[in-house]
Amino acid sequence: MSSDHFARPEPPKRLIQILDPSHPLCREDIMWVLHYVQKKVASKDPALLELSKPRLLQTFNSYCEAAMLLLGSKAPFYADNDKIRACLLDVLHGLVDINPSS
Secondary structure, three states: OOOOOOOOOOOOHHHHHHHOOOOOOOHHHHHHHHHHHHHHHHOOOHHHHOOOHHHHHHHHHHHHHHHHHHHHOOOOHHHHHHHHHHHHHHHHOOOOOOOOOO
16 A cells, blocks of 8 residues: 555645744644544544554654643743654654645
């Protein structure tokens, strides 16, 4: 099965904004991405079928790490923006085509 078997939809504008390195993350942004992925899993998105088992485990690990960073942070996310954004990018791997601007 090739990874191009299913055409991935264009990511929502909010997702592109959230993943923009110049955009300061807030709790709502992180929760929005986690909920977006949750909906993809619940709807059995065909893109998930294209992911290998090791990739799915890595995605799950990044999802959990992002959730733990969200839960554990008592301050604004400015100090952890890069780490959280990296987790979110990893969680979204294979679900949508994203070309983050660096």
